[in-house]
Amino acid sequence: MSSTTPSVTLDYQPEVIDAQLDAGNDIYCRNMDIDQKLLDSVKGFLDEDEGRCLYEMALQAGRMGPCLEIGSYCGKSTLYLGAACRKSCSILFSIDHHRGSEEQQPGEEYFEPGLFDPQSGHLDTFREFRKTIASAGLEDTVVPIVCRSEVAARRWATPLSLVFIDGGHALETVFTDYNVWVGHIVSGGYLLVHDIFADPARGGQAPFQIYNLALASGLFREVDTVKTLGVLQRRPGAEMPAILANI
Numbered sequence: 003m004s005s006t007t008p009s010v011t012l013d014y015q016p017e018v019i020d021a022q023l024d025a026g027n028d029i030y031c032r033n034m035d036i037d038q039k040l041l042d043s044v045k046g047f048l049d050e051d052e053g054r055c056l057y058e059m060a061l062q063a064g065r066m067g068p069c070l071e072i073g074s075y076c077g078k079s080t081l082y083l084g085a086a087c088r089k090s091c092s093i094l095f096s097i098d099h100h101r102g103s104e105e106q107q108p109g110e111e112y113f114e115p116g117l118f119d120p121q122s123g124h125l126d127t128f129r130e131f132r133k134t135i136a137s138a139g140l141e142d143t144v145v146p147i148v149c150r151s152e153v154a155a156r157r158w159a160t161p162l163s164l165v166f167i168d169g170g171h172a173l174e175t176v177f178t179d180y181n182v183w184v185g186h187i188v189s190g191g192y193l194l195v196h197d198i199f200a201d202p203a204r205g206g207q208a209p210f211q212i213y214n215l216a217l218a219s220g221l222f223r224e225v226d227t228v229k230t231l232g233v234l235q236r237r238p239g240a241e242m243p244a245i246l247a248n249i
């Protein structure tokens with residue numbers, strides 16, 4: 003490590019933080035260097051505990067290389083990942099075509115009328131996303147990539163320390179995201195998958211299936227599960243099959 007690189011200490015101490023939060027202190031968010039008001043104002047689907055876990059994992063991963071998320075939406079997960087990347091002097095690639103997933107389209111359960119652009123006749127979350135990143139001062143840390151995930155992956159050649167999959171939730175889409183990105187995760191790096199529901203009555207099964215596929219591959223070990231967020235780590239020494247090592 004060069005002498006100009008600040009050393010990073012992990013400041014995630016759940017007991018201390020819980021006690022401070024109980025005392026009405028927002029120390030946790032100050033430790034994460036994220037404005038709580040901004041977090042609260044950004045539309046999104048991420049639970050606060052899941053966000054903290056994203057932050058913690060990106061803080062660890064950031065020291066090994068760049069992080070990447072699939073599914074930025076309005077930037078809620080980006081705030082957590084980006085703040086950790088900034089702190090660890092890393093960078094976050096944030097991919098989204100910004101046209102919304104199936105369930106966010108007009109007439110569907112998660113449609114947000116305010117995000118619909120009548121001129122183009124499409125959902126457009128990019129404007130909100132840019133606003134979020136600018137408000138958080140993350141423009142020098144987050145690299146937005148506006149296209150389908152598999153397009154961004156076509157000529158990708160940068161090893162990644164963390165991949166967070168939270169894009170489309172149809173099986174084909176999550177399966178594609180897994181297939182095109184997993185081969186870029188460095189040994190000891192992390193794969194995080196959102197919206198894992200073991201019980202089909204609680205939610206769609208595609209992310210859970212992919213999570214299980216990753217485990218069954220033998221490439222990853224389970225690190226943690228925080229609510230619906232699954233955290234896996236690539237086993238050091240686990241050989242990436244040629245079909246996934248798509249560099």
Ligand SMILES: C[S@@+](CC[C@H](N)C(=O)[O-])C[C@H]1O[C@@H](n2cnc3c(N)ncnc32)[C@H](O)[C@@H]1O
Nearest residue numbers: 046047073075079098099102103150151169170
């Ligand atoms: C569940 S939202 C992401 C939520 C976000 N992580 C948060 O914390 O609020 C899913 C996003 O994935 C994007 N998406 C869906 N399929 C995609 C694909 N194939 N490539 C890129 N983005 C995709 C949608 O446009 C949508 O914004």
